[in-house]
Amino acid sequence: MTGATHPCAPESGSDRIAALTGALPPESTxxxxxxxxxxxxxxxxxxxxxxxxxxxxxxxxxxxAVTGQxxxxxxxxxxxxxxxRVVVVRRxxxxxxxxxxxxxxxxxxxxxxxxxxxxxxxxxxRTDELSSVAAENRxxxx
Numbered sequence: 431m432t433g434a435t436h437p438c439a440p441e442s443g444s445d446r447i448a449a450l451t452g453a454l455p456p457e458s459t460x461x462x463x464x465x466x467x468x469x470x471x472x473x474x475x476x477x478x479x480x481x482x483x484x485x486x487x488x489x490x491x492x493x494x495a496v497t498g499q500x501x502x503x504x505x506x507x508x509x510x511x512x513x514x515r516v517v518v519v520r521r522x523x524x525x526x527x528x529x530x531x532x533x534x535x536x537x538x539x540x541x542x543x544x545x546x547x548x549x550x551x552x553x554x555x556r557t558d559e560l561s562s563v564a565a566e567n568r569x570x571x572x
Contacts, residue, residue: 462514465514466514466516469510469511469514469516470516470538470542472507474497474499474503474507475507475510475511477496477497477498477499478493478497478499478504478507478508478511479511479516479517479530479535479539480539480543481493481496481497482517482528482529482530483530483536483539483540486529487520487527487528487529488527488528488529489525489526489527489528490504490505490508490525490526490528491525493508493528505526508526508528512528515531516530516531516535517529517530517531517535518530518531
């Protein structure tokens with residue numbers, strides 16, 4: 431490329447850099463997002479969320495049984511998820527029933543599970559191990 435300016439050359443991108451910098455969310459939003467993704471980075475919490483994705487509203491006892499965690503561990507994980515508005519709770523007597531907080535959380539999980547089905551390194555993952563909702567999404571996208 432003779433005579434052409436490289437796109438990363440300092441003189442070629444000051445407007446672009448300003449536009450990209452202006453598009454960044456506030457630092458507090460980035461930190462909150464990092465905290466949510468950090469919560470989603472734990473396999474135990476992901477098992478809970480995938481169970482809620484499939485089961486809708488589920489009590490702590492059943493979440494513990496399905497995920498192989500103690501009720502105390504499940505309660506702690508759910509407290510963290512609730513603090514970041516990933517799940518919501520409904521109490522009935524002494525029982526607590528949890529569900530995903532909203533459609534955005536459901537969509538995030540669906541997209542992540544669907545992505546695994548399309549990623550070359552994850553092709554060995556069996557479809558029945560993935561969320562059935564994500565499996566339907568993969569078929570629709572294919």
